[in-house]
Amino acid sequence: MEQKSADYEGDALQERMGRPGETDGDGAFASLDRTQIMPRRASRMVRIGTVPVGGCAPVAVQSMTNTDTRDAEATLAQIARLANAGCEIVRVAVPDQTAAQALKIICAKSPLPVVADIHFDARLAVAALENGAQALRINPGNIGGPAQVERVARAALAHHAPIRVGVNSGSIEKELFKRYGGPTPEAMVESALGHARMLEAHGFHDIKISLKSSSVLHTIAAYRLLAARSEYPLHIGVTEAGTLMRGTVKSSVGIGTLLWLGIGDTLRVSLTAEPEKEAAVAWEILRALGLRARGPEIISCPTCGRTEVDLMDMAEAVEKRLAGVTDTFKVAIMGCVVNGPGEAREADIGVAGGRDKGVIFRRGQVIRAVHGREALLCAFMEELERFLAERAQAGMDKHSGAS
Numbered sequence: 001m002e003q004k005s006a007d008y009e010g011d012a013l014q015e016r017m018g019r020p021g022e023t024d025g026d027g028a029f030a031s032l033d034r035t036q037i038m039p040r041r042a043s044r045m046v047r048i049g050t051v052p053v054g055g056c057a058p059v060a061v062q063s064m065t066n067t068d069t070r071d072a073e074a075t076l077a078q079i080a081r082l083a084n085a086g087c088e089i090v091r092v093a094v095p096d097q098t099a100a101q102a103l104k105i106i107c108a109k110s111p112l113p114v115v116a117d118i119h120f121d122a123r124l125a126v127a128a129l130e131n132g133a134q135a136l137r138i139n140p141g142n143i144g145g146p147a148q149v150e151r152v153a154r155a156a157l158a159h160h161a162p163i164r165v166g167v168n169s170g171s172i173e174k175e176l177f178k179r180y181g182g183p184t185p186e187a188m189v190e191s192a193l194g195h196a197r198m199l200e201a202h203g204f205h206d207i208k209i210s211l212k213s214s215s216v217l218h219t220i221a222a223y224r225l226l227a228a229r230s231e232y233p234l235h236i237g238v239t240e241a242g243t244l245m246r247g248t249v250k251s252s253v254g255i256g257t258l259l260w261l262g263i264g265d266t267l268r269v270s271l272t273a274e275p276e277k278e279a280a281v282a283w284e285i286l287r288a289l290g291l292r293a294r295g296p297e298i299i300s301c302p303t304c305g306r307t308e309v310d311l312m313d314m315a316e317a318v319e320k321r322l323a324g325v326t327d328t329f330k331v332a333i334m335g336c337v338v339n340g341p342g343e344a345r346e347a348d349i350g351v352a353g354g355r356d357k358g359v360i361f362r363r364g365q366v367i368r369a370v371h372g373r374e375a376l377l378c379a380f381m382e383e384l385e386r387f388l389a390e391r392a393q394a395g396m397d398k399h400s401g402a403s
């Protein structure tokens with residue numbers, strides 16, 4: 001490719017950049033949209049506090065705290081951070097009565113609906129509901145027998161709290177394990193439907209189901225089987241996915257594939273990392289599929305021998321400035337003027353490095369050319385501030401009905 005970055009000419013560059021909304025061979029990617037995704041599977045709707053899950057509701061983002069639930073203050077602080085990161089439903093572990101009692105404070109002050117995660121002890125489930133939990137995650141098979149299942153179902157009905165039946169590949173009943181020769185997707189589905197039947201027997205139908213395996217392929221296969229056999233909303237995720245990088249890849253492939261297939265009503269990305277990261281990754285998965293968006297999309301080129309700017313520093317500075325911004329727009333940070341602006345022409349605001357001068361552009365129009373690497377970064381941050389201020393003003397005008 002010819003090296004023209006040093007003698008950039010505005011008109012020529014504008015020509016390469018095209019006009020906003022135009023598409024070409026490369027730009028065709030921008031025209032991919034939700035019509036490329038399989039239709040969403042029909043499911044019943046349940047409500048977790050104020051958040052609808054299933055039916056035509058948007059796919060909800062959830063996560064789980066990793067603080068000691070008995071420490072209400074620390075748990076609430078983490079829930080607040082999760083809410084800022086875009087989490088919409090939060091789950092907390094309730095291992096004992098002290099934790100169940102702490103829910104009284106947590107649920108009263110939490111900005112997010114709280115799901116109590118309970119194993120083995122129906123008394124904890126009942127106490128959690130009495131203390132404000134808006135939903136339960138239990139495994140009816142290990143809650144203490146039929147009488148205890150009935151007790152929990154009655155309490156959940158009285159509190160209008162849905163129950164997530166959570167099956168993990170490691171929690172398959174011995175009989176199913178033997179019949180299917182292991183924790184196969186078929187065994188997981190049978191297990192989940194069996195647990196759902198235990199609740200249905202008591203007139204309880206506000207059910208969500210999850211089938212989790214640390215194997216991406218098993219997870220996908222299990223949810224596909226279940227999706228064909230049940231109308232309950234599905235909570236999707238790949239469990240024990242791993243640390244930030246590996247877990248993000250596994251979750252993106254597993255959750256992304258299921259969502260692409262139209263399967264999934266709420267999701268949790270499981271990472272061995274701060275829970276806020278789970279919410280951030282969840283939103284990027286939803287954004288990548290065009291399902292939902294939150295916060296700006298920052299696109300940056302991978303750099304190559306043509307890179308004319310300290311791209312990594314610049315991308316980091318922009319990412320840092322935009323952390324916590326929830327407005328949706330696209331920012332492009334490109335290493336050169338040969339391909340950069342053209343590749344990023346649909347960005348609302350962008351910058352492309354140049355040997356002698358870099359350019360700043362908005363919606364395909366070059367608005368500023370700047371000499372020097374450091375000056376370019378400063379100028380871009382200035383323009384970004386101006387852009388953010390204009391959007392904030394436009395948002396306020398819209399809100400107040402000003403023309």
Ligand code: SF4
Pocket residue numbers: 301302303304305306307308334335336337338339340
């Ligand atoms: S935009 Fe980035 S990756 Fe593409 S040619 Fe320019 S410097 Fe290289």
